[in-house]
Amino acid sequence: MNDFVWVMIAIIALLNLGVSIFVARRPDLETFQKGAQIFLVWLIPVIMACVVLIINRDSDSNLKFKKKVGNSGFDNTGGGPD
Numbered sequence: 001m002n003d004f005v006w007v008m009i010a011i012i013a014l015l016n017l018g019v020s021i022f023v024a025r026r027p028d029l030e031t032f033q034k035g036a037q038i039f040l041v042w043l044i045p046v047i048m049a050c051v052v053l054i055i056n057r058d059s060d061s062n063l064k065f066k067k068k069v070g071n072s073g074f075d076n077t078g079g080g081p082d
Helices: 002-024 031-064
Strands: none
């Protein structure tokens, strides 16, 4: 799994580098536009990593509440008997 993570990081970095070079060489964009687009290219993977982390943290906290309470056969999810 560790190798998979490094391969994915390398693929994302190469893709971002290629897009950054492509944007930097465009003659029809102003300097600010080039900088802003390159910034966004590198920022989006970071944002997605944060979103995934937040979603996974929320999922982990939801799992804690679904554990059984005491020795009863009921959990504390709020649902009543059928």
